[in-house]
Structure formats: C-alpha cells, structure tokens
Amino acid sequence: MKNITRPTETINDILDIFLNDRPRQQTVSEIDSNRTALIALENQYITKTQDNTLYEISRGIPASITLTEESLIRYYEYRMLERDNGRNFYDKLLISVPYNTCPYCTIKNVTTIDHFLPKSKYPFLSVTPTNLVPSCRDCNTDKKVSYPTNRDNQTFHPYFDIVDNEPWIIAELLRAEPLSFHFKVQRIPTWDDNKYSRSLTHFDAYKINELFSSEANNELRGRRLFFKRHIQRNRTELIDHLNETYQSYLDSFGLLDWRTVMYHCLINDDWFLDGCAGNNYFN
Numbered sequence: 591m592k593n594i595t596r597p598t599e600t601i602n603d604i605l606d607i608f609l610n611d612r613p614r615q616q617t618v619s620e621i622d623s624n625r626t627a628l629i630a631l632e633n634q635y636i637t638k639t640q641d642n643t644l645y646e647i648s649r650g651i652p653a654s655i656t657l658t659e660e661s662l663i664r665y666y667e668y669r670m671l672e673r674d675n676g677r678n679f680y681d682k683l684l685i686s687v688p689y690n691t692c693p694y695c696t697i698k699n700v701t702t703i704d705h706f707l708p709k710s711k712y713p714f715l716s717v718t719p720t721n722l723v724p725s726c727r728d729c730n731t732d733k734k735v736s737y738p739t740n741r742d743n744q745t746f747h748p749y750f751d752i753v754d755n756e757p758w759i760i761a762e763l764l765r766a767e768p769l770s771f772h773f774k775v776q777r778i779p780t781w782d783d784n785k786y787s788r789s790l791t792h793f794d795a796y797k798i799n800e801l802f803s804s805e806a807n808n809e810l811r812g813r814r815l816f817f818k819r820h821i822q823r824n825r826t827e828l829i830d831h832l833n834e835t836y837q838s839y840l841d842s843f844g845l846l847d848w849r850t851v852m853y854h855c856l857i858n859d860d861w862f863l864d865g866c867a868g869n870n871y872f873n
C-alpha cells in the first residue's frame with residue numbers, strides 16, 4: 591500500500607465541472623438542489639476516514655438526496671467519463687500517481703479509477719473525488735472485500751492511511767525445491783488491534799502474497815548465477831552485494847516494495863548466506 595496525494599478538487603468543484611459541460615436545464619436544477627447534500631456526504635466520508643469508521647456509512651440513497659441511484663451512477667458513467675470537462679478531470683486523476691504504480695498492490699500499472707466505496711452500494715459517492723482512487727485493473731475488479739462491514743475489515747485507503755513507512759510486510763524463504771518466497775504481515779508493536787486487522791484485510795484483499803512472491807521468485811531465479819559468483823568467492827561478498835541491492839531498492843522504492851522486502855529477507859537468512867545446504871539453488 592502506497593500513500594498518494596488526494597485530489598485537490600472537491601465534490602463542489604466536480605459539480606461545477608459538470609455544469610461547464612452545458613447539461614440540460616433539468617440536470618442543472620438537479621445539481622443545484624443536491625449540491626448541499628452531496629457536500630455534506632463528502633464531509634462525512636472524509637471525517638470517517640480519520641477515525642476508521644467508513645464502514646458506518648449507510649449504503650443506498652440517503653434521505654437528503656433527491657437523485658435516483660441510476661442518475662447518480664450516470665453522473666460518473668456519462669458526465670465524468672463521456673463529457674469533455676468531466677473527462678479532463680478523470681484523465682488528470684488517472685495520470686496523477688507517481689510512476690503510474692497502483693497504490694493498492696504497488697506492483698501493477700494504473701489503468702483505471704477505483705471507487706474505494708463501490709458506486710453500486712454507495713451511489714452518492716460515485717463522483718466524489720476522495721472516493722476515486724487510481725488503480726490497476728486487477729485491484730479494481732478482483733478485490734475480495736468489496737465494501738467494509740466492520741471496523742476491522744476495512745482495507746487501507748491510499749489517500750488517508752499512511753502505512754508505507756513501517757515494515758509490516760515481510761518475506762520468508764521457503765526451503766523448497768526450487769527455492770521460493772512467501773510474504774506475510776508482520777505486526778508492528780506500536781499498532782493497535784484494529785490497524786493490525788486492517789493490514790491483514792488489505793494484504794488478503796489485494797492478494798499481496800500472490801503478487802509479491804511471483805515477482806520475487808522470478809528475481810531469485812534470474813539472479814542465481816550472479817549470487818553464485820559472489821558466494822563462491824566468499825560469504826561476505828554475497829552479503830555486501832545483497833546489502834547494497836537492498837539499500838538501493840529501499841532508497842528508490844521504499845520499505846514495502848517487494849524487492850526491498852525480498853532482499854531484507856535474504857540478508858537475514860543465515861541458511862541462505864551459508865549456501866542453502868540441502869537445496870540445489872547454488873549448485
């Protein structure tokens with residue numbers, strides 16, 4: 591999970607953008623009569639991200655809104671995706687993420703916009719900027735938890751949760767043939783139970799072990815000759831090489847990148863550094 595900067599636009603700005611696309615008079619009236627309620631719902635959303643209570647937001651159409659579910663979803667699918675000014679906002683949001691990397695999985699490229707709380711359940715948030723998160727297609731469509739139902743099954747929110755500064759994802763080298771990695775959540779001592787539960791939910795929902803271990807296993811395979819050359823000279827040379835690689839990834843990609851986590855694991859695995867006795871990796 592990578593924290594990213596949230597859009598500077600508010601729902602108020604988005605409604606103005608829709609008005610700039612010259613909608614019919616009926617839509618203008620609709621927007622005018624729902625503006626205050628949509629702003630209040632955006633404020634509620636932001637407040638609830640602060641104390642981890644997004645799950646308390648009611649699904650469906652709130653009493654304060656006079657628009658139907660269909661028309662709210664159409665605000666996204668038509669006014670944001672199909673109209674000039676709406677589309678400009680969407681496209682700008684899509685390319686706003688550093689290095690185009692999906693903030694949920696930190697592996698794949700951003701190709702779409704995810705509704706953090708899905709528009710099918712929360713139509714009144716379908717065009718609220720803080721609910722729109724650039725993501726890869728898999729994280730958008732495959733995520734296992736579609737909406738939170740309690741305090742613990744809320745995934746981390748890339749705009750509001752800062753969790754990429756602590757090593758809560760770790761790797762373990764499985765002594766199998768061929769050698770492979772398994773990634774898992776490590777509880778950070780200063781975290782409360784809720785944050786720990788949310789880290790497990792996020793890790794599971796975005797299939798982090800599956801994604802990270804696939805990349806890391808390929809890296810391990812591809813680096814084999816290189817590592818072997820170092821270890822044949824001596825153990826210290828291999829450690830120095832692994833340390834340098836680790837520092838370089840840490841510096842460029844941060845603590846939670848699969849490469850940083852993978853090399854941290856190798857540096858701390860004496861069995862690996864001693865030559866993987868009983869395993870063919872260095873043979």
Ligand SMILES: [Zn+2]
Pocket residue numbers: 692693694695696697698725726727728729730
């Ligand atoms: Zn992703």
